[in-house]
Amino acid sequence: MVQPTDLPRNETGIATVLGILKQQFAEQFQTGQAIREQHGHTTTWIKNQAPDAVIFARSTQDVADAVKVCAAHKVPVIAFGTGTSLEGHVNAPAGGISIDLSQMDRVLEVNAGDLDCRVQPGVTREALNTHLRDQGLFFPIDPGANASLGGMTATRASGTNAVRYGTMKDNVISVEAVMADGTVIRTAGRARKSSAGYDLTRLMVGSEGTLGIITEITLRLQGIPEAINSARCSFPSLEAACETVMSVIQFGLPVARIELLDAMVVKAVNGYSKLSLPETPMLLLEFHGSEAGVAEQAETFSMLADENGGSDYQATTTVEERNKLWQARHDAYWAMLALRPGCKAVATDVCVPISRLADAVVAANAKADELGLIAPIVGHAGDGNFHASLLLDMDNADEVARAEEYVSWLSSLAISMEGTCTGEHGIGQGKRPYLVSELGAAVDVMGTLKRALDPDNIMNPGKILPN
Known part of the structure; x- marks a missing residue:
């Protein structure tokens, strides 16, 4: 079994945050060992590193509130969807709080005339396609596993249909995300193209929870073929x-x-x-x-x-x-x-x-x-x-x-x-040793972005970038 590195723990901050969040989230806050280990779950050979607690978020506000508390005490936050990732993405090498987004599972709107929809991150690809079927539409990205659309966005997933329909980066129009200080941003509108500023949508797609937690996604849809x-x-x-x-x-x-x-x-x-x-x-x-x-x-x-x-x-x-x-x-x-x-x-x-x-x-x-x-x-x-x-x-x-x-x-x-x-x-923990040889100095640019958006390194630490 691959042994990922344990990072230094902020024991004082974690203890303080556990007390605050337990009171704030009541039954949505869980610390049972089995639940914690499930949320350090990985479907590959990387050792499980469980978080200290799990919050079952029900809204963007829940996510923002939890992140603000963690940010104030410099405690790690790890987003969790369905646990189907393959490179240790949801492990907690420095401990901290796992925010489970599976209960944020509503299809918020479908704009059939524009071939797009807006969903919460806990919606799975199979659930979305079941919802769309009666309207003659489908979402084409199929990674095999019934992954959550939030996780698929965060890892820039693809699958069997990518040769024709592209990957998640080609099918995400915009996202709403909670950033490392608890601020909620939306990266774009529903227009099919825009020249307005930096392409923050593409920055968030594939960021693996290291820059922010995705709480809504606007997706391109396709008509079911004749x-x-x-x-x-x-x-x-x-x-x-x-x-x-x-x-x-x-x-x-x-x-x-x-x-x-x-x-x-x-x-x-x-x-x-x-x-x-x-x-x-x-x-x-x-x-x-x-x-x-x-x-x-x-x-x-x-x-x-x-x-x-x-x-x-x-x-x-x-x-x-x-x-x-x-x-x-x-x-x-x-x-x-x-x-x-x-x-x-x-x-x-x-x-x-x-x-x-x-x-x-x-x-x-x-x-x-x-x-x-x-x-x-x-x-x-x-x-x-x-x-x-x-x-x-x-x-x-x-x-x-x-x-x-x-x-x-x-x-x-x-x-x-x-x-x-x-x-x-994605990179997660398992592919980190190869990123520098693949991208060279570009990894330093990623590090600069990470430090600018997450100066205390609380958003899914130990993933993508070298420690």
Whole structure:
């Protein structure tokens, strides 16, 4: 298990704040050990660092009131959504107060004519899409987990639809946020573009709670497509599958999703989801548009796949078959765990330019073999982002050490290819060692911004930046 650094605790300030907030928030204030450990929860291999208390906020005012008390006594504040982040984002290395935003879960307004909506941060992506369905609208960002939209905004999440619809940075119009002194700001209106001052919206998106706590988000929406076509195609090698992805992007085919599964993942999915897919590298695709448009896109893809040795190409527009195919993709995590019962899955998320995807994926497979690790690969191949998921026996210290070597090597490989150590999971605690090598002096600029907006370093300390 990765051991994150414990930061110095402000014991006097924490004790004072606990007394004030307990009286101020009554039953919304909890200090039970199980609840605190849940709010230091991390779904990766980073050690749990629990906060000293949890406040279940019900409004922006609750958040502002709690932050003001913590600011006055220089006590850390950590925002919590659903706990699905993967890099230790919600850990409390210096103790402090976790502000749980899950009860702030209302869709505040939907402006169908403008294709936007305003939501509280505790609304999950599935809940939002259920709310929107009757209006013929949907929110396209799909990270797999049913994450909260506040957390997705804070980590600049993306997912399977990013190749067509972009990431959270492309779909957030504005945010309301509580800053480190308790001040509430709104970063923009609902206009689709603006030249008014600094782009504070983009500053907050991806800031991982280190600059402020997001309490409302205005999001872009899309119309539900007239027709959706899902397809799958098998390939003789990872290189052939990746070359096809590059051909699709260069051709300008407006594919909505294009997911890569290596042979090991296909085998796992077959066993877990009771399918009979050819156990070779595979691409899963989805096309959105008119009936004629998706048919043309599917035909064009088939032609491109043929040029790279693609086989067993199958396409469907039926809802049942489409859902079955994509459910298998979303179940890939659980399917991979079944390859090695009792193991822990540690997902990497490097991203490289499309032209380097084949090189990176093949090298990642070879390195895992060299180190004696099991690391099946899935990827949002259309934007060069892939996940090598290490299946580990966490009680085997030698194996964990080899896994740490692999993660470091893979991050460095991606950076050397002009890519990034994290395509969508964020930096948190786990990726901090690689940020300077990726961005250099830009990290110092981030530090300057952090100190200006949070001079006492109370907003989610120990994340993103070096201590």
